[in-house]
Amino acid sequence: MAIAPAKVYGPAFSTAVSRVLACLIEKDVQFELIPVNMAKAEHKKPDYLKIQPFGQVPAFQDESTSLFESRAICRYICEKHHDKGYNGLYGTNPLAKASIDQWLEAEGQSFNPPSSVLVFQLAFAPRMKIKQDEKLIRQNEDKLSKLLDIYDKRLGESRFLAGEDFSLADLSHLPNAHYLVNATDRKELFTSRKNVERWWSEISNRDSWNKVVDMQKQK
Incomplete structure (x- = not known):
């Protein structure tokens, strides 16, 4: 069964969002970038706050896992996909x-x-x-x-x-x-x-x- 791509919520111009995107690309992990219109306060809506309680970007979903801090998300990606893409991104020892x-x-x-x-x-x-x-x-x-x-x-x-x-x-x-x-x-x-x-x-x-x-x- 095909594995659904990870979901990254937020605009690519966001510094925190772009940090996660670069990590995903380095690790050759499939992802879907889901726009969040911050001008319309979509990041403050109840459904979004369920996955990002601080109402900021990014929010990240990977199957049943939800994360919201960009550096923690990057560490998670590297640990879960240690055998994919560039394997030196988070060290090998x-x-x-x-x-x-x-x-x-x-x-x-x-x-x-x-x-x-x-x-x-x-x-x-x-x-x-x-x-x-x-x-x-x-x-x-x-x-x-x-x-x-x-x-x-x-x-x-x-x-x-x-x-x-x-x-x-x-x-x-x-x-x-x-x-x-x-x-x-x-x-x-x-x-x-x-x-x-x-x-x-x-x-x-x-x-x-x-x-x-x-x-x-x-x-």
Whole structure:
């Protein structure tokens, strides 16, 4: 009996949704992207809240399993489909997984907060006719700059953040970094740092991410 594809709820332009899409493509897992019209508050309707209690995106369903946090979803996909697609995405031994996890934590706790603010303020606020908060932009640009100095040092020691192989630790940075590099005037945050620039060029040119970007362009 054919197995139904996993379902990802949310727009492809969402950074959290695109993180999950890239993971699914890397692992060669069939999926269905189900649009959620956030302008019409579809993410706040009772049926949606049953699978995403916080009323955010993405929501994820895999047969009888429902999940809602993008990094947890990615870990689940990698564990369930460890023998499919690119098998180095979440490591192949406990030490590799621990290294990936620590850099995933760095992304979630240290990279995501300032980069998310900058993505909203610089990329989305102008489109939404919302006034930009220059003080907030300066504060978060400073935070991100200091963090990327640490990344640059790390990436001078290893090809990727968690070691010599591309992993979830790198993939998880793609959504916010993509907007900062391609939809704002802060590209130099990445390109002015030799090792970060080399790393960004490599991870952003993976086939999986190019496919996600193509999905984002489809209206």
